[in-house]
Amino acid sequence: MSISFMVGPHRVRFAGKTDIGRVRAQNEDNVLVPKEMALAVVSDGMGGHASGEVASRITVETIDQYYRDTARSGPNTWPMKLPNLEVERQRMAVAIQLANSNIFETAAADGSKKGMGCTVDAMYFSQGRFYIGHVGDSRVYRIRGSQIQALTEDHSFLNDFLRMKEMSSDEGINLPHKNVVVRALGLNEQVHVDVIHDEFKVGDLFLICSDGLSGMLTDPQMREISTATNSLDNACNELIKSANDAGGNDNISAILIRVEKP
Incomplete structure (x- = not known):
């Protein structure tokens, strides 16, 4: 069931769902549909033997807890001279870097979880702005009117190769290992977080x-499905169903967020 929060003079509504799909033996995705603040997270685990689920769960729980803790601590958490924009940029980056450290340390302490990792897209709304923390190949889109725009860029071998070779996406479609993720949480002690x-x-x-x-x-299919109904819950269900109808080759997670009048 959708939930909404007042963010300044706006109402921001959230709904989300995750599904195992039709091929995988377990669901290694984890999502945070908010309950207390305008923060949402999608994390896609990798590593096999259910370790991917552990990594994505650590990520969602760490980011959620960090935002709760820093909300309670108030202004003293941050240098007083920093403008709110920079405060929130740093807050997002630190939350995800902390998740990375927790995953890395968990894997180091348990050999059965060696090599586990995950992608993450976290999104927070505050004072008329949104903040996205992004690592990996999960995505955030903005649908405005009839247009859909990807706000994140995949950290994939294909994207790196296209940039390096100045090739088009059509030219790189047959590139071997094109979907390999080149940046993820848990693989190294440090990770660079894109904050948008x-x-x-x-x-x-x-x-x-x-x-x-x-x-x-x-x-275009995702835009059409997402805007076909006023119910975000129904739209999420239809996105999951359509991905499964198309093959359901992987775990499927979707969170929809709409900015509304109060």
């Missing part, structure tokens, strides 16, 4: 998803 921010406005619709969704449906 922008202003939002009434009517904006955001989709956070794992590649089990974006890999099965085109961007």
Whole structure:
């Protein structure tokens, strides 16, 4: 069931769902659909033997707890001279870096979890802006009017190769290992986090998803399904169903977020 929060003069509504898909033996995705603040997370685990589920669960729980803790601690948590924009940028980056450390340390202490990792997209709304923390190949889209725009860029071998060779995506479609993730949480002691921010406005619709969704449906298909109903819960259900109907080759996670009038 969807939940909404007042963010300044706006209402921001969230709904989300995760599904095992039709091929995988377990669901290694984890999602955070918020209960206390305007924060949502999608994390796609990798590592096999259920270790991917452990990594993604650590990520979701760590980010959630960090935002709760820093919300309670108030202004003293941050240098007083920093503007709110920089405070929230740092807050997002630190939350994800802490998740990375927790995964890395858990794997180091338990040989059965060696090599586990996960992607993450976390999104927080505050004072007229959204903040995205991004590592890996899960994605965040913004749907505004008839347009859908990817706000994140996949950390994949294909994207790195295309940038290096200045090739088009059509030219790289047959590239071997194109879907290999080149940046993820838990693989190293440190990780670089992309932090993206922008202003939002009434009517904006955001989709956070794992590649089990974006890999099965085109961007126009996701836009059409997401906007076909006023119910975010129904739209999430239909996104999952459509990805499964297309093959369901991976775990599927989707969170929809809509900015509404109060």
